[in-house]
Amino acid sequence: MKAITKNKRIKVIVNGREMEVYDNLTILQALLQEDVHIPHLCYDIRLERSNGNCGLCVVEVGEGDAKRDVKACQTPIQEGMVITTNSPKLKSYRKVRLEQILSDHNADCVAPCVMTCPANIDIQAYLRHAANGNFSAALQVIKDRNPFPVTCGRVCPHPCEAQCRRNLVDSPVAINHVKRFIADWDMAQEEPWLPKKKDYNDTRN
Ligand code: SF4
Ligand code: FES
Structure with missing residues (x-):
C-alpha cells in the first residue's frame, strides 16, 4: 500500500454523498480508507496492486447515459468522480461473478x-x-x-x-x-x- 499521508484530499461523490478521499489511489484503495466497503477478493490493503481477476470490485462511475462499470481496484480515483458502489445491478453482477468463481473452487485447495x-x-x-x-x-x-x-x-x-x-x-x-x-x-x-x-x-x- 502506498504511503498516503502526503496525498492531497479530493472531493468525490459516493452513493450520492459528497466526501473527501485521498488522491493518487485506486477507487478501491481510496474508498476503503474512508470505510466505504466494496467487495473484493483479489486485493488486500497491504498490497500495492491487485491482479484484477476476481471482478467483484466493479462499481459504477458517472451519471445517466455516461455511467460505466469499472473495476475499482484498477481505476484511479479522480476529483469530482461520481461513484456508485451499491445498486441492484452491481449486486446481481457480483452474485453471478461469485458463483462463477465458486463453480470450480470447492474450498478444498491446498497451498x-x-x-x-x-x-x-x-x-x-x-x-x-x-x-x-x-x-x-x-x-x-x-x-x-x-x-x-x-x-x-x-x-x-x-x-x-x-x-x-x-x-x-x-x-x-x-x-x-x-x-x-x-x-x-x-x-x-x-x-x-x-x-x-x-x-x-x-x-x-
Ligand atoms: S505459498 Fe505458502 S508460504 Fe507462500 S503465501 Fe501461500 S501459504 Fe504462504
Ligand atoms: S479486487 Fe478483484 S478485480 Fe478488483
Whole structure:
C-alpha cells in the first residue's frame, strides 16, 4: 500500500454523498480508507496492486447515459468522480461473478507450498504460529511431519519457496529460514520438544 499521508484530499461523490478521499489511489484503495466497503477478493490493503481477476470490485462511475462499470481496484480515483458502489445491478453482477468463481473452487485447495513440500508440512499453520510468536506450536506442526527440522532447515533446497504465491507480488516467504529458526529455538530450550512415540504394543492403534 502506498504511503498516503502526503496525498492531497479530493472531493468525490459516493452513493450520492459528497466526501473527501485521498488522491493518487485506486477507487478501491481510496474508498476503503474512508470505510466505504466494496467487495473484493483479489486485493488486500497491504498490497500495492491487485491482479484484477476476481471482478467483484466493479462499481459504477458517472451519471445517466455516461455511467460505466469499472473495476475499482484498477481505476484511479479522480476529483469530482461520481461513484456508485451499491445498486441492484452491481449486486446481481457480483452474485453471478461469485458463483462463477465458486463453480470450480470447492474450498478444498491446498497451498502450493504445502503441495510441493515432500514432507507435506502444514506450512501455513507453522508460519502463522511463528508470526504470532508461538514458537512451540510452530515446532509441533513442523515435527508432526518432519522429525529433522534442524537438518532440513539447512539442506533442504526448499522447493516450497519456488511455488510460494508471494512470487507473484515480490519475493517468496522465507519458509525455510523460518523453519530453521524454529528448529534452532527448540534445540536451545532446556528440553527440546519430542513428539509422543507411538506405542507399538498397543494393537488398538
Ligand atoms: S503465501 Fe507462500 S508460504 Fe504462504 S501459504 Fe501461500 S505459498 Fe505458502
Ligand atoms: S479486487 Fe478483484 S478485480 Fe478488483
